[in-house]
Amino acid sequence: MHLTRKEEQIYEGEHGWAEQTCMEILVRLGELFGATRLIPIESAHISGVSYKTLGDSPAEFLQALARTGAQSKVRATLNPQSFDPEYMCQRIPRWTIRRQSRIIRQFEKMGLTASLTCTPYYLQKPKPKSHLAWAESSAVVYANSVLGASTNREGGPSALAAAIIGKTPNYGMHRTENRQPNILVQMSTKMETETDFGVLGIHLGRILKEEIPSIQGLTAATHERLKQLGAALATTGMTNMFLQDNQPTEKGAEKITVETQDLRETREQLTTITTEKPDLVFIGCPHCSEDEIRQVSKLIGDKKVRTDVELWICTSRYVKRRTGKYSGIIEESGGHVLTDMCPIVSYTEKFGIRTIATNSAKTAYYAPTLNRADVHLAPLQECLKKAVEE
Amino acid sequence: MRRLTLKGRAIVEGLCKTEALVSRRPLSFLGGVNPSTGIIMEKDHDLYGACVKDKSLCFPHGHGSTVGSYILYSLAQRNLAPKAIVNETADPVVVVGAIIAKIPMVDRIDIQQIETGDTVEVNAYEGTVKIVKRK
Numbered sequence: 001m002h003l004t005r006k007e008e009q010i011y012e013g014e015h016g017w018a019e020q021t022c023m024e025i026l027v028r029l030g031e032l033f034g035a036t037r038l039i040p041i042e043s044a045h046i047s048g049v050s051y052k053t054l055g056d057s058p059a060e061f062l063q064a065l066a067r068t069g070a071q072s073k074v075r076a077t078l079n080p081q082s083f084d085p086e087y088m089c090q091r092i093p094r095w096t097i098r099r100q101s102r103i104i105r106q107f108e109k110m111g112l113t114a115s116l117t118c119t120p121y122y123l124q125k126p127k128p129k130s131h132l133a134w135a136e137s138s139a140v141v142y143a144n145s146v147l148g149a150s151t152n153r154e155g156g157p158s159a160l161a162a163a164i165i166g167k168t169p170n171y172g173m174h175r176t177e178n179r180q181p182n183i184l185v186q187m188s189t190k191m192e193t194e195t196d197f198g199v200l201g202i203h204l205g206r207i208l209k210e211e212i213p214s215i216q217g218l219t220a221a222t223h224e225r226l227k228q229l230g231a232a233l234a235t236t237g238m239t240n241m242f243l244q245d246n247q248p249t250e251k252g253a254e255k256i257t258v259e260t261q262d263l264r265e266t267r268e269q270l271t272t273i274t275t276e277k278p279d280l281v282f283i284g285c286p287h288c289s290e291d292e293i294r295q296v297s298k299l300i301g302d303k304k305v306r307t308d309v310e311l312w313i314c315t316s317r318y319v320k321r322r323t324g325k326y327s328g329i330i331e332e333s334g335g336h337v338l339t340d341m342c343p344i345v346s347y348t349e350k351f352g353i354r355t356i357a358t359n360s361a362k363t364a365y366y367a368p369t370l371n372r373a374d375v376h377l378a379p380l381q382e383c384l385k386k387a388v389e390e
Numbered sequence: 391m392r393r394l395t396l397k398g399r400a401i402v403e404g405l406c407k408t409e410a411l412v413s414r415r416p417l418s419f420l421g422g423v424n425p426s427t428g429i430i431m432e433k434d435h436d437l438y439g440a441c442v443k444d445k446s447l448c449f450p451h452g453h454g455s456t457v458g459s460y461i462l463y464s465l466a467q468r469n470l471a472p473k474a475i476v477n478e479t480a481d482p483v484v485v486v487g488a489i490i491a492k493i494p495m496v497d498r499i500d501i502q503q504i505e506t507g508d509t510v511e512v513n514a515y516e517g518t519v520k521i522v523k524r525k
Contacts, residue, residue, distance in 0.1 A: 024489050028401065029482055048457045057425045057464035058457060061490060135456070155456025157486045 001030050002037045018070035022161035030169025039131055039170045044076040044163035045120045047135035048156025050345035051100040052082040062106035070110050073166030077115040079136050080342040087336050091350055116340035117316035119287040133162030138286045141230030144241035150174050153240050181214035181243045182253050189260040190219050193379035197225040198361025201232025203266045210238045218244050231286050232361040270364040273374035278357040281387040282343055284314030285360035290323050297326035303388040305334030311387040313337045344370050357383045396499050400517035401480050404494025406473040407511040410504050411445035413437045418454030419461040428470030446510050447472035448501045452484035462487030474512035
């Protein structure tokens with residue numbers, strides 16, 4: 001890999017241990033994947049924030065970086081933590097809260113924004129054609145496919161290293177030649193709900209290796225539905241990007257067809273229980289957009305949430321603030337608009353949650369193992385019906 | 391005895407001579423290795439119950455969460471880290487872990503040739519693993 005004089009100096013340790021370590025991470029990964037140089041990034045997004053999944057180990061490394069003066073050179077945001085600051089917080093042991101806070105504090109010392117969301121693009125949309133170093137896989141697919149920015153699927157540590165250096169190695173998705181579709185997916189079934197899009201993602205993720213699909217005949221696509229597709233695609237596979245309609249694929253590219261039956265089978269696999277009375281109805285994986293909050297509040301209207309069901313709508317505090325009126329309606333009904341957290345990396349068992357109804361295929365995929373809960377996967381409207389009184 | 395030298399690629403520089411601990415299966419550090427004891431705790435793993443401390447840890451490649459890199463750092467802070475890492479294929483999680491924990495690492499090594507208990511010399515400048523004593 002070619003390094004500039006300044007990069008060379010950092011690599012040799014002239015700017016201290018923290019930058020040297022970060023530079024070494026970028027250079028070694030770059031060499032491993034055939035990068036030729038480092039390129040400037042517009043922003044970084046770091047995963048590996050929740051204390052529940054991390055434990056104490058990362059805090060030590062983060063502390064060492066922060067103590068030796070590491071500072072982010074670009075706008076850098078953080079993935080969700082393991083609880084929200086108001087509701088769940090009250091039921092979680094204080095030592096857990098302290099340890100979670102310690103992790104966040106180290107990131108903040110390094111100049112990262114504690115956005116605590118998996119949808120950083122709702123805070124600030126990256127410019128088309130910009131280069132990013134993002135770690136949250138659902139956001140990676142969304143950035144590459146919907147926003148027209150370029151990012152590899154970074155890990156927590158490599159995204160942090162990119163933030164500290166302000167650059168990333170130019171391999172993979174950063175190169176135009178690697179962003180061309182190389183498999184054709186023909187939809188021979190009609191897509192109707194956001195859940196259909198998630199189910200399609202789970203199905204395709206399993207079939208595709210790292211190929212970039214051009215999906216033909218995708219009906220009723222909205223940005224929110226494509227968000228579900230991308231999140232699910234990244235859950236079961238290594239694909240980092242999809243394209244839609246009329247994108248010419250390479251000559252002789254493989255073609256696969258998605259039938260109604262494929263989606264039905266996948267949906268049935270993801271639903272481990274059919275229940276009219278789940279312990280939790282969860283909407284917001286990935287975190288809700290303003291539109292989604294508005295939609296939930298309209299569907300709830302003046303109905304009341306059943307006292308024996310938890311209704312959690314997860315989003316960032318920024319989106320919650322911008323949708324104050326609508327979030328208010330949800331909370332008045334007895335639901336909770338929770339910010340900063342994600343149930344998948346959270347303490348749902350502390351709430352006695354054994355069954356979850358959700359519209360998110362990604363959640364349906366992970367909850368049986370990560371939350372030890374059974375899942376009923378259903379579209380928003382159906383989920384909300386289970387949450388409110390008749 | 392024939393001293394077998396396996397040739398691979400240097401990933402993180404360093405040199406050491408120590409006992410090998412060999413797995414035929416990929417290893418996830420997050421959830422797979424206890425950061426306060428160095429003991430492999432992934433159930434059904436062929437190294438379940440073994441301690442990685444001071445060993446040349448040989449396994450095909452890593453898998454699982456990228457947070458696994460931090461576990462190697464924690465192990466090193468507690469003097470519980472392996473002395474070297476030998477892989478068939480280097481993957482980002484293990485590479486980043488070896489960098490931040492300063493553990494010599496080589497890949498592209500045919501680890502089938504090495505057995506647990508062998509004494510090996512890992513030269514992570516040259517990218518070689520020499521089996522100096524069979525168990």
